[in-house]
Amino acid sequence: MKQYRELSSSDSSQDSCDTEGTEEWPSRVARPPVELNGRDKSVKKKDKIFGVSLDVNGAELRKCLSPPDVSEKMALEMTEAMTDVVNLGGKPSNNHEVEDTAVNIQDSLFEIAAVSRQERLGEESRRDLRWKNGSRNGFKGVKNLDGLRTLLYDVRSLQDTNTSNLIAIQLAILQRKGWDSLITEAWCHGGYITTLSRLGMRNYIDLLEHLVHVGSSSTWSMVKKEIDYHVKKWSMIRASSNTRVGAICGIYVHLRDGSVSKWIYNTLEAEKTSELYKTVSNGSGGNPGSGTRGLAVCSKCGTILHGDTGCIWANKTNNQAKQAARDVIRALANGQA
Numbered sequence: 001m002k003q004y005r006e007l008s009s010s011d012s013s014q015d016s017c018d019t020e021g022t023e024e025w026p027s028r029v030a031r032p033p034v035e036l037n038g039r040d041k042s043v044k045k046k047d048k049i050f051g052v053s054l055d056v057n058g059a060e061l062r063k064c065l066s067p068p069d070v071s072e073k074m075a076l077e078m079t080e081a082m083t084d085v086v087n088l089g090g091k092p093s094n095n096h097e098v099e100d101t102a103v104n105i106q107d108s109l110f111e112i113a114a115v116s117r118q119e120r121l122g123e124e125s126r127r128d129l130r131w132k133n134g135s136r137n138g139f140k141g142v143k144n145l146d147g148l149r150t151l152l153y154d155v156r157s158l159q160d161t162n163t164s165n166l167i168a169i170q171l172a173i174l175q176r177k178g179w180d181s182l183i184t185e186a187w188c189h190g191g192y193i194t195t196l197s198r199l200g201m202r203n204y205i206d207l208l209e210h211l212v213h214v215g216s217s218s219t220w221s222m223v224k225k226e227i228d229y230h231v232k233k234w235s236m237i238r239a240s241s242n243t244r245v246g247a248i249c250g251i252y253v254h255l256r257d258g259s260v261s262k263w264i265y266n267t268l269e270a271e272k273t274s275e276l277y278k279t280v281s282n283g284s285g286g287n288p289g290s291g292t293r294g295l296a297v298c299s300k301c302g303t304i305l306h307g308d309t310g311c312i313w314a315n316k317t318n319n320q321a322k323q324a325a326r327d328v329i330r331a332l333a334n335g336q337a
Helices: 058-065 072-080 101-113 145-177 181-190 192-217 220-240 244-260 266-282 318-333
Strands: none
Touching: 058 072, 058 192, 058 244, 072 145, 072 244, 145 181, 145 192, 145 220, 181 192, 192 220, 192 244, 220 244
């Protein structure tokens, strides 16, 4: 087996995607970049993941995410095994969409066998383009909070198995290189491909937990607005991507940045605030001063925030009281109160 020396960070650039290495060691550091063990510092940079630019063609991106010194075909094999995390779990919309993780992996291997001459030259003409389908998401069939909780349970259950399968596929591919086993293990467990799939799944679970929390503390219609927002974003990412790996990386960026921002989006918050204001001001459609689900809508602030007790903004004008109530509702919608 080839024995690669372990290079220090000063020996080579982690940002380089050039894999024209010598026979003694790859041009990039032999072990995966140490940055992959920590937080993705490219947060809020929609065109980067762990410093790797996404503004490249499919062949270049696959090379950047794969271990150094592997062929273009091997890079394709490895990146095709990456997990489409938002398609995990959920109910199939019809019998033809019953796909589990093992089937997805098998499909990817079939795609590899169908690589055309154009693909070898760097052009994408894949036989199976199901990854472009905007309906590929785990929310299919989720109609209520119980369904959302089931989806969360399913994705959590798949987490470890999916990662193990991904590592096994990479091991099988890299064993053909005859590398030292320690280097092979390091890339399979801590390289870009496994790291992005693992973090993507973790952030997807974080999103599902957030949605369950929203559903438990407010209305299902608010949850549905958020689900529709994310599904639309994922669909747009798929439609604008030329390669499967590009789509997966784009979805990873969406989940990464969403998790960091606690899933707060300006366009969504405006809708949520408006709906919550309707709920606490009019309830079932009553007017200020009328009974609404057993509570009286306050004629001063126009809400039922304080129940049947005196208005907490009694010392303000009616307009000031209504504005103060709106500020509280906005904070509630953002989860800040």
